[in-house]
Amino acid sequence: MLSDIEIAQRAEMKPITEVAASLGLDEKDLELYGRYKAKISPMVWERVKDRPDGKLILVTAITPTPAGEGKTTISVGLADALHQLNQKVMVALREPSLGPSFGLKGGAAGGGYAQVVPMEDINLHFTGDIHAVTTAHNLLAAIMDNHLQQGNELNIDPRRITWKRVMDMNERALRNIIIGLGGRPHGVPRQDSFDISVASEVMAVLCLADNLTELKERLARIVIGYTYDAKPVTVRDLNAQGAMAILLKDALKPNLVQTLGQVPAFVHGGPFANIAHGCNSIQATRLGLKLADYMVTEAGFGADLGAEKFLDIKCRVAGLKPNAVVIVASIRALKSHGGVARADLTQENVEALETGFANLEKQVENIRSFGLPAVVAVNRFPTDTEAEISKLSELCQKFAVPFALTEVWAKGGAGGLELARKVMAAAEQPSDFTFIYDQEQSPKEKIAAIATKIYGAAGVDYTAEAERDLEAIHQQGYDDLLVCVAKTQYSLSDNPALVGRPKDFTITVREVRLSAGAGFLVAVTGQMMTMPGLPKKPAALAMDIDTEGRITGLF
Numbered sequence: 282m283l284s285d286i287e288i289a290q291r292a293e294m295k296p297i298t299e300v301a302a303s304l305g306l307d308e309k310d311l312e313l314y315g316r317y318k319a320k321i322s323p324m325v326w327e328r329v330k331d332r333p334d335g336k337l338i339l340v341t342a343i344t345p346t347p348a349g350e351g352k353t354t355i356s357v358g359l360a361d362a363l364h365q366l367n368q369k370v371m372v373a374l375r376e377p378s379l380g381p382s383f384g385l386k387g388g389a390a391g392g393g394y395a396q397v398v399p400m401e402d403i404n405l406h407f408t409g410d411i412h413a414v415t416t417a418h419n420l421l422a423a424i425m426d427n428h429l430q431q432g433n434e435l436n437i438d439p440r441r442i443t444w445k446r447v448m449d450m451n452e453r454a455l456r457n458i459i460i461g462l463g464g465r466p467h468g469v470p471r472q473d474s475f476d477i478s479v480a481s482e483v484m485a486v487l488c489l490a491d492n493l494t495e496l497k498e499r500l501a502r503i504v505i506g507y508t509y510d511a512k513p514v515t516v517r518d519l520n521a522q523g524a525m526a527i528l529l530k531d532a533l534k535p536n537l538v539q540t541l542g543q544v545p546a547f548v549h550g551g552p553f554a555n556i557a558h559g560c561n562s563i564q565a566t567r568l569g570l571k572l573a574d575y576m577v578t579e580a581g582f583g584a585d586l587g588a589e590k591f592l593d594i595k596c597r598v599a600g601l602k603p604n605a606v607v608i609v610a611s612i613r614a615l616k617s618h619g620g621v622a623r624a625d626l627t628q629e630n631v632e633a634l635e636t637g638f639a640n641l642e643k644q645v646e647n648i649r650s651f652g653l654p655a656v657v658a659v660n661r662f663p664t665d666t667e668a669e670i671s672k673l674s675e676l677c678q679k680f681a682v683p684f685a686l687t688e689v690w691a692k693g694g695a696g697g698l699e700l701a702r703k704v705m706a707a708a709e710q711p712s713d714f715t716f717i718y719d720q721e722q723s724p725k726e727k728i729a730a731i732a733t734k735i736y737g738a739a740g741v742d743y744t745a746e747a748e749r750d751l752e753a754i755h756q757q758g759y760d761d762l763l764v765c766v767a768k769t770q771y772s773l774s775d776n777p778a779l780v781g782r783p784k785d786f787t788i789t790v791r792e793v794r795l796s797a798g799a800g801f802l803v804a805v806t807g808q809m810m811t812m813p814g815l816p817k818k819p820a821a822l823a824m825d826i827d828t829e830g831r832i833t834g835l836f
Contacts, residue, residue: 358689554581
């Protein structure tokens with residue numbers, strides 16, 4: 282069996298100019314990054330912005346498990362299948378972070394015969410967007426520390442600086458550090474730390490900005506810390522937004538690549554799916570809706586996290602309205618939610634499947650609570666038995682949700698034709714899209730709405746620290762910001778051990794962080810790790826490159 286990288290390396294790609302031509306774009310609309318990658322000029326939006334939108338298809342999933350669901354693979358395979366049905370289609374995905382790529386999780390370009398290519402480039406440096414975010418973020422950190430060194434005119438309290446440094450690699454040793462040692466010429470000593478680059482608020486800002494002007498305005502609103510008398514200090518106070526925007530001017534432009542089925546694909550932006558909203562850029566999604574009849578995109582993690590943030594944050598900011606939502610599951614993953622150990626997932630277990638179905642049922646309910654039609658896509662594995670498939674079909678029919686087996690990993694678009702037809706039918710249904718909370722509600726009311734309606738919690742508790750955070754946010758006038766809940770992706774609750782569909786639990790908010798540039802409050806539950814560490818055997822140890830530049834071991 283060929284690996285993902287071997288499949289990608291054997292693919293016959295079109296020159297990116299030909300891919301762009303299928304969208305009605307020519308070479309002057311592109312900024313070429315070699316033969317198979319390009320950025321889209323901002324002039325294109327000005328030319329197409331008055332066109333009617335195509336149909337927006339969101340791909341989400343059940344609560345993730347170690348068994349795997351295959352959300353990105355389904356997204357790419359669905360786009361290829363729609364193309365095979367003679368539809369004009371695009372797909373938009375997030376950019377992979379180097380940390381997970383060299384650590385444990387792997388890349389984010391799909392898999393098997395449902396991938397975006399050139400896979401190696403996308404999973405490595407690509408067009409440098411994440412590096413630009415890293416540099417802009419750390420430029421701000423340098424300007425801030427220089428301000429302390431040069432007299433601290435803004436009266437910034439070094440103990441209350443909230444702006445960390447970032448790097449796009451898993452490095453646990455940098456989670457807590459001391460900087461400024463070595464005497465007066467070397468800066469002001471203080472405690473600091475690193476996050477992974479995709480957790481930077483700069484990345485969230487980049488993905489929510491419509492244009493360069495809005496980018497600068499959002500950057501200017503970022504709060505980097507507080508003065509000795511507890512007043513917020515912003516990027517505007519440091520006058521750093523212009524320099525940061527210079528570093529981000531090219532990263533703001535969507536990246537165009539293609540799928541193995543030669544469908545145009547935007548891979549642009551990659552905010553952390555916990556600490557931020559976890560989906561590709563607004564620019565890429567909105568532009569794709571103008572260039573294609575169907576725009577397939579995905580949100581991070583399960584529907585309780587990624588889809589909720591896509592719908593309540595991204596759609597509200599960008600004025601988007603999905604036409605249908607695909608919820609990805611696998612029989613293996615449902616059995617995992619039914620209590621089956623990972624080593625036993627290849628064994629038939631209809632009873633565990635039925636128990637685990639409760640998680641899928643809740644995620645379908647979540648999408649319906651937004652007033653949107655849902656379609657279940659089951660990523661088929663060779664170990665799935667006829668009895669298990671029959672039971673899952675029966676459960677979906679009983680719950681009145683369309684259901685399609687997919688084999689896009691093995692067959693590409695041809696393995697997703699049934700799903701594509703059901704998605705097209707669902708997208709024609711009337712819908713009544715609504716948000717889970719009103720922006721005018723208080724932060725606690727917004728958090729409660731998400732916790733009770735989406736997670737199924739009985740209520741929300743707050744630590745003393747979270748209460749202090751909310752009081753400060755109120756005093757500073759930020760109550761009207763949207764809410765981004767940071768919780769474990771492995772459970773509907775804030776306890777990763779509670780799989781399936783837990784009942785009678787409460788969510789505990791332990792702190793509330795301000796992301797004023799992004800325009801939301803981050804309600805942190807559980808232990809959120811924004812700088813991952815490497816596993817005992819990192820994926821990097823299996824990677825190599827030969828004398829001809831051919832990469833091996835990259836998935």
